Amino acid sequence: MAGTAIHGGLVWRVGTLVERRRETATAHSLVLDVPDWPGHDAGQHVDVRLTAPDGYSAVRSYSIASAAQEKRLELTIEELADGEVSPYLAETAAPGDPLEIRGPIGGWFVWRPAQTEPVQLIAGGSGIVPLMAMIRTRAQAKSAAPFRLLYSVRSPQAISYANELEQRVHDDANLGVTFAYTRSVPEGWARAPQRIDATAIMEAAFAPALRPSCYVCGPTPFVEAAANLLIAAGHDADRIKTERFGPTAGGS
Ligand SMILES: Cc1cc2nc3c(=O)[nH]c(=O)nc-3n(C[C@H](O)[C@H](O)[C@H](O)COP(=O)(O)OP(=O)(O)OC[C@H]3O[C@@H](n4cnc5c(N)ncnc54)[C@H](O)[C@@H]3O)c2cc1C
Known part of the structure; x- marks a missing residue:
């Protein structure tokens, strides 16, 4: 897993938004199908890249909410009213939309099932x-x-x-x-x-x-x-x- 985490982190993949779910008045969960997703550990995050028609792009990090055993990726986005990226993800992105994803990223802030301590x-x-x-x-x-x-x-x-x-x-x-x-x-x-x-x-x-x-x-x-x-x-x-x-x- 550590190896896939490092290599997977370098590649941009185009995922498809397959489901969105309201969590609170300002937060939505997005479920994504990401082809060739290498798998992740609980605690890791991804980078999401949005690109405008004029080529301007913005990248933000989002933690993965789905279990390590899940094939689909779930993110939960809290909308910041004056934000550049989060309002689009939380309110506008719709099922069927493509979304560029890079990850999984991070090997320190993780919990693995082999851990048995409290x-x-x-x-x-x-x-x-x-x-x-x-x-x-x-x-x-x-x-x-x-x-x-x-x-x-x-x-x-x-x-x-x-x-x-x-x-x-x-x-x-x-x-x-x-x-x-x-x-x-x-x-x-x-x-x-x-x-x-x-x-x-x-x-x-x-x-x-x-x-x-x-x-x-x-x-x-x-x-x-x-x-x-x-x-x-x-x-x-x-x-x-x-x-x-x-x-x-x-x-x-
Ligand atoms: C490792 C990592 C994991 C993250 N995981 C999640 C996640 O699971 N869900 C999630 O909703 N966000 C997460 N974030 C925060 C996310 O990356 C963005 O910072 C956030 O969505 C704001 O982006 P924006 O483009 O909408 O706002 P911006 O346009 O970047 O900023 C708009 C305004 O909000 C302020 N701001 C930016 N980010 C924050 C913040 N996090 N808290 C308070 N004020 C902020 C800015 O200073 C600015 O004033 C994570 C960040 C990191 C580093």
Whole structure:
């Protein structure tokens, strides 16, 4: 797999959008058929290239949401209102459209079914995408590795994959999901809206003594804050892997 990851990352392939699904008011999942897709590991991402009729092109990175065992590629795009690429992908791209894809990319921020240790996932907003690939890959592999997800979102309406997460938790005693809300909370929720803090980590995450592998993904400031909280709680820095969703490459 490592070999295909490296070689696959160099080639642009033309995929076809076969399905789009609304996740939230601002996020859509796109399912793609990509010919000769070399396969991927959970946690990897692809580059997507859009090219205008005048030849101008823009490239952005998107994490893969689909399980490593899936032949089709699923991406979940959060629309940034003033963005160049995400509004097209999230709102305009339609089934049947071609889409240029390069990947899979990244060999560090990955979870493989051979791993049996507890896994702590921490997502901020669209940072859930590669962590969802890990949850799906674990389920397809019938892995018993204990997984916990702490998912920070603005509001209950901003949760991607909400039904699927609920179902998976219902079906699997070794999967735990805790939500943290930063702007508005569900009715009856015990805490006021707030960013994740030491208490949230203490209540929701595996104890450091269990030596979980930690995967943290989201906007850069979120990732830095969450990784610092894990370290302050006693987790080893070398067991914390991070993926930052900062702005990526521009146009040409
Ligand atoms: C490894 C990696 C994986 C990623 N995976 C995903 C994913 O699965 N889903 C997803 O929706 N996005 C993901 N992103 C972010 C994505 O690559 C783009 O940055 C995002 O879609 C914005 O692109 P745009 O062209 O619409 O905005 P741009 O035209 O690039 O930017 C518009 C404005 O938004 C700001 N901005 C750009 N990117 C972000 C951001 N991520 N957060 C906040 N503000 C931003 C810019 O500074 C600018 O002010 C990932 C980024 C990386 C590096």
